[in-house]
Amino acid sequence: MEDINRVEQIYKENIEKLNQYNNLDLNMARGKPNTLQLDLSNPLFDLLTSKSNFKGAQDYRNYGILDGIPEAKKLFSELISVQPEEIMILGNSSLNIMYDTLQRAMQFGVCGNEPFNKQGKIKWLCPAPGYDRHFAITEHFGIEMINIKMNSDGPDMDAIYEYIKDPQVKGIWCVPKFSNPQGIVYSDEVVRKFAQMKPAAKDFRIYWDNAYCVHYIYKDVKLLSILEEAKKYGNEDIVYQFGSTSKITFPGSGISWVSASQKNLKDFKLHMQFQTIGYNKINQLAHVNFLKSVDGVYDHMAKHAEILKPHFDIVLNVLEKELKSLCNWTKPNGGYFISIDLPNNTAKRAVELAKEHGVVMTGAGATYPYKKDPNDSNIRIAPTLPSEEELKIAMEVFCACVKVAWAETKLKK
Amino acid sequence: MEDINRVEQIYKENIEKLNQYNNLDLNMARGKPNTLQLDLSNPLFDLLTSKSNFKGAQDYRNYGILDGIPEAKKLFSELISVQPEEIMILGNSSLNIMYDTLQRAMQFGVCGNEPFNKQGKIKWLCPAPGYDRHFAITEHFGIEMINIKMNSDGPDMDAIYEYIKDPQVKGIWCVPKFSNPQGIVYSDEVVRKFAQMKPAAKDFRIYWDNAYCVHYIYKDVKLLSILEEAKKYGNEDIVYQFGSTSKITFPGSGISWVSASQKNLKDFKLHMQFQTIGYNKINQLAHVNFLKSVDGVYDHMAKHAEILKPHFDIVLNVLEKELKSLCNWTKPNGGYFISIDLPNNTAKRAVELAKEHGVVMTGAGATYPYKKDPNDSNIRIAPTLPSEEELKIAMEVFCACVKVAWAETKLKK
Numbered sequence: 001m002e003d004i005n006r007v008e009q010i011y012k013e014n015i016e017k018l019n020q021y022n023n024l025d026l027n028m029a030r031g032k033p034n035t036l037q038l039d040l041s042n043p044l045f046d047l048l049t050s051k052s053n054f055k056g057a058q059d060y061r062n063y064g065i066l067d068g069i070p071e072a073k074k075l076f077s078e079l080i081s082v083q084p085e086e087i088m089i090l091g092n093s094s095l096n097i098m099y100d101t102l103q104r105a106m107q108f109g110v111c112g113n114e115p116f117n118k119q120g121k122i123k124w125l126c127p128a129p130g131y132d133r134h135f136a137i138t139e140h141f142g143i144e145m146i147n148i149k150m151n152s153d154g155p156d157m158d159a160i161y162e163y164i165k166d167p168q169v170k171g172i173w174c175v176p177k178f179s180n181p182q183g184i185v186y187s188d189e190v191v192r193k194f195a196q197m198k199p200a201a202k203d204f205r206i207y208w209d210n211a212y213c214v215h216y217i218y219k220d221v222k223l224l225s226i227l228e229e230a231k232k233y234g235n236e237d238i239v240y241q242f243g244s245t246s247k248i249t250f251p252g253s254g255i256s257w258v259s260a261s262q263k264n265l266k267d268f269k270l271h272m273q274f275q276t277i278g279y280n281k282i283n284q285l286a287h288v289n290f291l292k293s294v295d296g297v298y299d300h301m302a303k304h305a306e307i308l309k310p311h312f313d314i315v316l317n318v319l320e321k322e323l324k325s326l327c328n329w330t331k332p333n334g335g336y337f338i339s340i341d342l343p344n345n346t347a348k349r350a351v352e353l354a355k356e357h358g359v360v361m362t363g364a365g366a367t368y369p370y371k372k373d374p375n376d377s378n379i380r381i382a383p384t385l386p387s388e389e390e391l392k393i394a395m396e397v398f399c400a401c402v403k404v405a406w407a408e409t410k411l412k413k
Numbered sequence: 414m415e416d417i418n419r420v421e422q423i424y425k426e427n428i429e430k431l432n433q434y435n436n437l438d439l440n441m442a443r444g445k446p447n448t449l450q451l452d453l454s455n456p457l458f459d460l461l462t463s464k465s466n467f468k469g470a471q472d473y474r475n476y477g478i479l480d481g482i483p484e485a486k487k488l489f490s491e492l493i494s495v496q497p498e499e500i501m502i503l504g505n506s507s508l509n510i511m512y513d514t515l516q517r518a519m520q521f522g523v524c525g526n527e528p529f530n531k532q533g534k535i536k537w538l539c540p541a542p543g544y545d546r547h548f549a550i551t552e553h554f555g556i557e558m559i560n561i562k563m564n565s566d567g568p569d570m571d572a573i574y575e576y577i578k579d580p581q582v583k584g585i586w587c588v589p590k591f592s593n594p595q596g597i598v599y600s601d602e603v604v605r606k607f608a609q610m611k612p613a614a615k616d617f618r619i620y621w622d623n624a625y626c627v628h629y630i631y632k633d634v635k636l637l638s639i640l641e642e643a644k645k646y647g648n649e650d651i652v653y654q655f656g657s658t659s660k661i662t663f664p665g666s667g668i669s670w671v672s673a674s675q676k677n678l679k680d681f682k683l684h685m686q687f688q689t690i691g692y693n694k695i696n697q698l699a700h701v702n703f704l705k706s707v708d709g710v711y712d713h714m715a716k717h718a719e720i721l722k723p724h725f726d727i728v729l730n731v732l733e734k735e736l737k738s739l740c741n742w743t744k745p746n747g748g749y750f751i752s753i754d755l756p757n758n759t760a761k762r763a764v765e766l767a768k769e770h771g772v773v774m775t776g777a778g779a780t781y782p783y784k785k786d787p788n789d790s791n792i793r794i795a796p797t798l799p800s801e802e803e804l805k806i807a808m809e810v811f812c813a814c815v816k817v818a819w820a821e822t823k824l825k826k
Contacts, residue, residue, distance in 0.1 A: 093691075096688055278506075
């Protein structure tokens with residue numbers, strides 16, 4: 001047990017420290033690229049002019065092609081190690097594809113199975129901490145979410161294998177590489193266990209959101225191709241893979257993809273053909289012209305890494321200096337976040353204090369289904385958007401808030 | 414009754430005429446702009462360069478803004494005579510917005526009402542002939558479609574007023590200006606009747622697809638603003654308006670909008686926020702930079718009209734020359750189609766014959782719900798895509814096919 005006087009001293013010191021900062025307006029809440037990163041892709045616009053060639057499989061300026069231009073299918077299928085006929089290139093947002101995919105499953109069912117809407121209670125597995133917008137979608141559809149523990153090599157597969165014996169369990173959210181928020185990369189063993197799982201529900205699918213597939217910062221880490229692995233077990237219908245260029249080129253103005261077995265893609269198109277004639281093919285073409293090849297994508301991502309590394313260094317250094325004895329955090333090799341576990345029952349208060357002092361964090365609990373962190377412990381730090389100078393201040397404030405929140409619990413304030 | 418010898422002669426003449434044409438590959442099926450029209454908007458690409466200013470309400474290259482950039486809201490709200498807070502600027506396809514809007518109504522209900530999915534049988538009013546993709550959406554959702562007769566000033570409002578007494582009737586498809594396929598513009602009286610209708614179902618909405626709002630060819634015709642009219646009756650929640658730049662700039666690579674009362678838009682956003690973070694704002698900005706203003710849009714549409722006028726002239730002239738005594742057709746002032754009514758029970762056969770001779774038409778029946786034209790009479794002609802030379806040949810072939818199909822019914826062949 002801590003010496004109460006020592007705690008009181010820490011409390012006072014950090015309150016004083018916080019009082020030094022006035023009128024801050026800093027944000028470490030969302031995984032948004034910063035201006036320098038956005039500037040990296042500006043040359044994309046110079047490749048499109050009134051004199052450009054817009055012709056490929058057809059004149060891409062006109063209607064047609066539901067599932068993406070062949071040039072983009074080629075590039076992005078290579079990037080994620082699948083076949084060109086196992087990918088569709090769609091609109092400006094992979095979140096939108098995921099939502100639409102789940103909405104289709106609700107309304108029309110998966111591959112000829114009964115619509116989820118008609119199957120009574122539906123359940124979903126949610127490795128947590130995880131991506132708040134995933135959990136928000138399943139909650140919005142009234143799907144019961146089940147927390148799955150995250151280990152250092154991916155979700156707790158034993159727990160998952162138990163839960164999928166229940167035919168009401170219809171899917172799982174995964175961010176398999178540089179996971180949001182922990183930056184964990186699923187091990188080969190974990191990917192193989194996903195690839196060969198045989199859930200009781202025939203319409204169970206893995207929603208494999210490979211949002212950070214090439215987004216390394218310190219070191220790239222190879223993720224096994226789940227679709228290729230699944231094929232080895234004749235189990236290729238088990239997974240839908242999603243991704244986008246939102247954090248390669250421009251968030252919300254890039255292109256996105258879904259990759260799955262041909263049977264699954266055929267099932268998608270059966271319904272998609274009523275929803276749209278096709279997606280923005282000119283933007284697809286511009287992206288292929290700009291990124292050129294898989295090597296081109298990696299060259300481009302090296303520039304992102306160079307910009308982001310100092311940001312992550314700052315966060316990790318300040319945490320090491322300030323919170324070593326109090327908290328645990330991840331040291332990711334890539335992605336957009338650092339995940340920190342505070343002492344139990346202090347996360348909400350720390351975020352509240354930070355907000356009062358002008359530093360906006362992702363809401364405490366946001367990384368868990370129903371926004372309920374059972375321990376009130378996890379906070380997601382997003383170091384990308386602020387400048388390095390801002391980030392140093394924001395982290396000083398944040399760490400002081402963590403210490404005050406902790407001290408308050410000890411002092412029963 | 415026609416002299417049977419005269420019919421036999423017409424049959425032979427036209428069979429011979431058709432036999433003159435070999436290996437044609439012409440298409441009058443879809444309302445696609447031609448290359449000259451697409452070229453009109455190529456300068457849009459020169460306005461976006463790596464040095465462009467992407468900042469407005471925020472840096473438009475980054476995440477944010479669910480409902481469209483203010484610059485685009487201003488321009489397009491002016492264009493369709495609504496307030497900026499009564500429009501949202503979204504993605505690349507208004508069809509996609511319509512589909513998503515109906516899917517939301519199915520899954521979540523309209524403005525707090527019970528989801529359509531939970532209301533048993535749902536019915537929809539379908540002025541016909543109409544747009545095949547509209548009917549395909551309602552059919553896909555399992556909604557019962559009811560044919561509404563089209564008059565020269567819009568749909569049969571008496572019939573509509575009768576049907577909306579049924580609380581199972583939840584909506585109606587409308588293309589109020591230069592309608593697909595007839596090119597009809599709804600009269601002020603018709604618009605006012607729509608604006609003040611009080612259906613039994615509180616969750617009834619007019620799906621007002623103003624796809625051709627500025628797409629005149631011979632003469633622009635003013636369409637009353639249904640939202641402004643509806644406000645006069647305190648009935649502004651009755652209508653959703655849709656539109657896009659697909660046939661202003663680039664089909665599938667333009668931007669789209671939905672306009673409705675603030676209450677309706679709030680209801681949309683309540684669900685949309687889970688579907689996406691936002692749409693392609695850079696493309697929205699590019700469109701504003703290119704089109705500039707309402708006057709800019711009209712200047713641009715004058716160039717489209719100049720290109721399209723000869724196409725429509727050809728179709729109308731050949732029809733006048735060849736089918737005057739046999740068929741009735743519309744002479745639209747704008748839009749993308751000419752609608753022709755053949756003698757009953759000949760449309761399918763005429764389209765089949767045309768296809769055999771290398772001229773693809775929109776499928777007979779496609780302009781009716783369930784693809785069932787009760788008279789097998791209506792065919793949609795799309796004169797925009799083929800060159801003028803191709804169009805002349807295609808129309809000669811088509812007219813010969815109509816005569817052969819008609820003669821066959823007379824000769825019981």
